[in-house]
Amino acid sequence: xxxxxxxxxxxxxxxxxxxxxxxxxxxxxxxxxxxxxxxxxxxxxxxxxxxxxxxxxxxxxxxxxxxxxxxxxxxxxxxxxxxxxxxxxxxxxxxxxxxxxxxxxxxxxxxxxxxxxxxxxxxxxxxxxxxxxxxxxxxxxxxxxxxxxxxxxxxxxxxxxxxxxxxxxxxxxxxxxxxxxxxxxxxxxxxxxxxxxxxxxxxxxxxxxxxxxxxxxxxxxxxxxxxxxxxxxxxxxxxxxxxxxxxxxxxxxxxxxxxxxxxxxxxx
Numbered sequence: 150x151x152x153x154x155x156x157x158x159x160x161x162x163x164x165x166x167x168x169x170x171x172x173x174x175x176x177x178x179x180x181x182x183x184x185x186x187x188x189x190x191x192x193x194x195x196x197x198x199x200x201x202x203x204x205x206x207x208x209x210x211x212x213x214x215x216x217x218x219x220x221x222x223x224x225x226x227x228x229x230x231x232x233x234x235x236x237x238x239x240x241x242x243x244x245x246x247x248x249x250x251x252x253x254x255x256x257x258x259x260x261x262x263x264x265x266x267x268x269x270x271x272x273x274x275x276x277x278x279x280x281x282x283x284x285x286x287x288x289x290x291x292x293x294x295x296x297x298x299x300x301x302x303x304x305x306x307x308x309x310x311x312x313x314x315x316x317x318x319x320x321x322x323x324x325x326x327x328x329x330x331x332x333x334x335x336x337x338x339x340x341x342x343x344x345x346x347x348x349x350x351x352x353x354x355x356x357x358x359x360x361x362x363x364x365x366x367x368x369x370x371x372x373x374x375x376x377x378x379x380x381x382x383x384x385x386x387x388x389x390x391x392x393x394x395x396x397x398x399x400x401x402x403x404x405x406x407x408x409x410x411x412x413x414x415x416x417x
Contacts, residue, residue, distance in 0.1 A: 150178070154178045155185075158185045174377070182218040184245070186217065217346070217370070221350065222376075227377060236249045252337070252348065252353065255316045255317070257315075259291050263313065263316070263317070264288060264291055267314050268288055275309070287302070294333075297336075298337075347368065347369075351376070355386050
């Protein structure tokens with residue numbers, strides 16, 4: 150499998166591999182992926198490099214950036230296995246230096262500015278005492294976390310609480326934000342820009358493809374994509390590249406206009 154993946158990368162072709170659980174699939178694609186991402190560190194005859202000329206690389210992705218490999222999975226469990234076990238193992242035994250990061254969607258990160266605003270308006274935003282207590286717990290965590298993502302929270306807050314404090318593109322002030330220098334989301338973006346291996350989930354990858362149609366992007370330019378747990382791609386791609394309407398989605402939008410439970414909303 151490793152040879153097949155290496156040949157596909159070198160020839161810029163697709164490869165589809167099916168194998169049972171526990172046979173080492175992740176290591177079989179990680180090794181050729183690292184070799185391709187770090188080909189500039191190789192001896193001239195040591196590895197077959199992908200057939201990309203310098204002009205094409207510069208035209209498609211910027212001549213000064215590192216080669217990047219995106220590894221996309223469906224489950225959090227596999228992402229954690231890659232980041233905490235498989236990639237460190239490959240890094241320990243391969244004579245190549247490379248960086249790898251776990252890339253999460255923007256909504257996984259707390260917005261310090263939105264958190265401050267939510268604390269100031271907690272009485273009107275959260276009539277429920279339990280939700281106000283959860284907001285205070287998030288605020289206490291935000292003062293000491295270095296990661297700033299949901300995965301780092303000791304206890305997950307209610308969706309209504311996190312929705313008010315999560316980083317959101319529609320509410321982002323960018324560099325004009327007073328908390329920009331401390332922003333966990335932008336710190337993660339900077340780490341991503343310098344990494345050679347990006348571990349993402351299918352939802353984020355296809356969300357990136359969807360926004361690219363409007364000229365934006367969630368992921369930086371990359372050269373190789375490896376889909377693990379690829380049997381779920383069809384449904385994930387349909388969710389992000391198709392159009393869907395559900396009663397729950399309509400109710401959520403209407404509740405932002407006017408909530409029957411709290412008698413609050415944009416129209417009140």
